[in-house]
Structure formats: C-alpha cells, structure tokens
Amino acid sequence: MTSQEFNSWLKAYGQAWQTRDATAAADLFSADATYQETPFVQPMRGREEILAYWLHVARTQEEVKFGHEILAVTQGAGIAHWWAAFTRVPEKTRVNLDGVFLIALDGNGRCTSLREWWQKGDVRQ
Numbered sequence: 001m002t003s004q005e006f007n008s009w010l011k012a013y014g015q016a017w018q019t020r021d022a023t024a025a026a027d028l029f030s031a032d033a034t035y036q037e038t039p040f041v042q043p044m045r046g047r048e049e050i051l052a053y054w055l056h057v058a059r060t061q062e063e064v065k066f067g068h069e070i071l072a073v074t075q076g077a078g079i080a081h082w083w084a085a086f087t088r089v090p091e092k093t094r095v096n097l098d099g100v101f102l103i104a105l106d107g108n109g110r111c112t113s114l115r116e117w118w119q120k121g122d123v124r125q
Contacts, residue, residue, distance in 0.1 A: 001105050003070055006078035009105060014066035017084065022054035030110040039117055061086040061095075068101075077104050096121045 009028060016025035026047050029035065035050050036043035044050050064086040072079045084097045099118030106112050 001073055001075060001078055003073045003078075005105060005109055006070060006073050006080070006103070009078075009103070009109060009111065010068045010070070010080055010082070010101075014068065016054075017057070017066050018064045020058040020061065020064065022051060022058045025054040025057075026051035028111055029114075030106050030108075030112045033111055034113050035111075036115045039115070043115075060089050062089055063087045071100075077102060079103075 012028055013025065016022075016028065029047050029050050031047050032045070033047060033050060034043040034045055035053065037053075044053055064084065066082065066084045068080045068082040070078065070080050078101070080101045080103070082097075082099050082101055084099075085094065087094055097118045097120050099116050102113075102115045103111055104113040
C-alpha cells in the first residue's frame, strides 16, 4: 500500500459517509473483509454485513463531516487519525468522534481489514 492509495481510500470512505451512501461505503471493502468498529466487539465479516451496518448508519446520522490525517503506511497496513461529527436522528444530538484506523488494502484498493478505536462526545443542538 502506498500513501496515495491509502489517502484515496480514506477520501472515498469519508465521501461515502458524508453523503450517507451505504452502497459506496460497502463497495470499498473486499467480499471477505472484516470491519471491527471497536476493539471489544466481534468484527463484521463480509461485504453484506458491512452493507447492513452502513444502511443503519445512513438512517441514523445526518449532517456528517469527516476528516483524516495519515500517520503511517507500510506495505501491509495504514494507520490514520480521523475525526467526524454528525447529528444523530431522531434525537438531534450532535456527536463528535475522534479515532484511529488500522486498515489493510488488497491489490485492487479494497479494504480487507478495518479496525478502529474512537472516543465520542455528545452535544445537544
């Protein structure tokens, strides 16, 4: 993986999240990918489970903002600091997230493994 490939993937991920496009988000993953949202939960396995997760995200979040900074890239993995903010529907609670991704991409630029750690803060609008 190169820094440019990793950055392109992160931009596409952010764009899919900001536009709430669950299909575009799921298409960033290989058919047998794993997605571990937090370190203490079982990872989602396969693009279908990841799509189901993103369909839920699209229904429950709006006004999404996303940014990232690449921290390290090796041949096998990339690490990025990311931050996001969105409004939770229907509560109208503004949520701010700050996190880290550990991501592996295949030769086609699809994610085969995503592990994330994040902290959140809620602010009433």
